[in-house]
Amino acid sequence: MNDRLRLYSYWRSSAAYRVRIGLNLKGLPYESYPVHLLRDGGEQHRPEFRTANPQGLVPVLEHGQRMLRQSMAILEYLDEVWPESPLLPATxxxxxxxxxxxxxxxxxxxxxxxxxxxxxxxxxxxxxxxxxxxxxxxxxxxxxxxxxxxxxxxxxxxxxxxxxxxxxxxxxxxxxxxxxxxxxxxxxxxxxxxxxxxxxxxxxxxxxxxxxxxxxxxxx
Missing domain, CATH: 1.20.1050.10 (Glutathione S-transferase Yfyf (Class Pi); Chain A, domain 2)
Structure with missing residues (x-):
């Protein structure tokens, strides 16, 4: 699997903030791709972003050819694919x-x-x-x-x-x-x-x- 990671994010999004923390705790380098949630009515509503996430929400984590959505699911995905520095306890x-x-x-x-x-x-x-x-x-x-x-x-x-x-x-x-x-x-x-x-x-x-x-x- 191609391990290139791109995070569709907005600087003040709480959900994107969660995923940034998780990526950093895992030591995973990623490219940040800003999606401005206010400019011109919100870039999350543009058709090209709706292709990445039909909900029109950030974050989206692009991993190779896969588009991963929902911050909690993304964080658990990171834990399963890269188990070092686990985000969940052992028991x-x-x-x-x-x-x-x-x-x-x-x-x-x-x-x-x-x-x-x-x-x-x-x-x-x-x-x-x-x-x-x-x-x-x-x-x-x-x-x-x-x-x-x-x-x-x-x-x-x-x-x-x-x-x-x-x-x-x-x-x-x-x-x-x-x-x-x-x-x-x-x-x-x-x-x-x-x-x-x-x-x-x-x-x-x-x-x-x-x-x-x-x-x-x-x-x-």
Whole structure:
């Protein structure tokens, strides 16, 4: 199989951010192919991108001739094809915990705050910006309260969400913390999450995946 990897990404996409972290943790070089989600109505709606992903969503990981979609499925694919530096623990019990934490973010928090949801609120129901922002904050806070409770005093919580090596759960958590800060949430109320965020961002794999370090990020 041709191991060339190309990631269709957007600098501020949480789902793409997850996959960048996973690729970096695996030490896999990849080409970044930016898809601007706002310019000209959103480049994800162009026919040429819809060929890559009929959903019109990022990320898409091109591996040789294959187009891989959905960030969680992509991350597990990376773990199966390149098992070194695993993103999932060795035991079924621990893998279930990590998947549960990851899905709390990817399935319960993130979809409610996705760009297309917020754009629908604006376009179809004319929901003002302050109310849309409050919607985002509400669901992040509710999710983080549960996430924090699942981490505190749990015997499997270590330097990271599960043990002392980053896992799929950390790949999902860190982009969501970025979003929380972006929407003005005081994350200090979640001390375990903040501690894990600091441990993650101290690693080159997480640091290089930061939105502001991507080639399509606006120049400040």
């Amino acid at each position: 079924a019990r621990d893998r279930q915990r990590v998947r549960g934490l990851a899905q709390l973010v990817a399935c319960d928090i993130h979809p409610l705050n996705n760009l297309r949801v917020l754009q629908y609120f604006e376009r179809e129901w004319h929901v003002p910006q302050p109310e849309r922002d409050e919607w985002v904050r509400h669901w992040i806070i509710e999710g983080f309260e549960a996430f924090e409770a699942m981490l505190v005093d749990h015997p499997s919580t270590g330097a990271f969400c599960d043990g002392d090596m980053p896992t799929l759960a950390d790949c999902c958590l860190i982009p969501q913390v970025y979003n929380a800060r972006r929407f003005g949430i005081d994350v200090a109320r979640f001390p375990t999450i903040v501690r894990i965020e600091q441990a993650c961002l101290a690693l080159p794999a997480f640091d290089a995946a930061r939105p502001e370090k991507q080639p399509d990020a606006p120049v400040s």
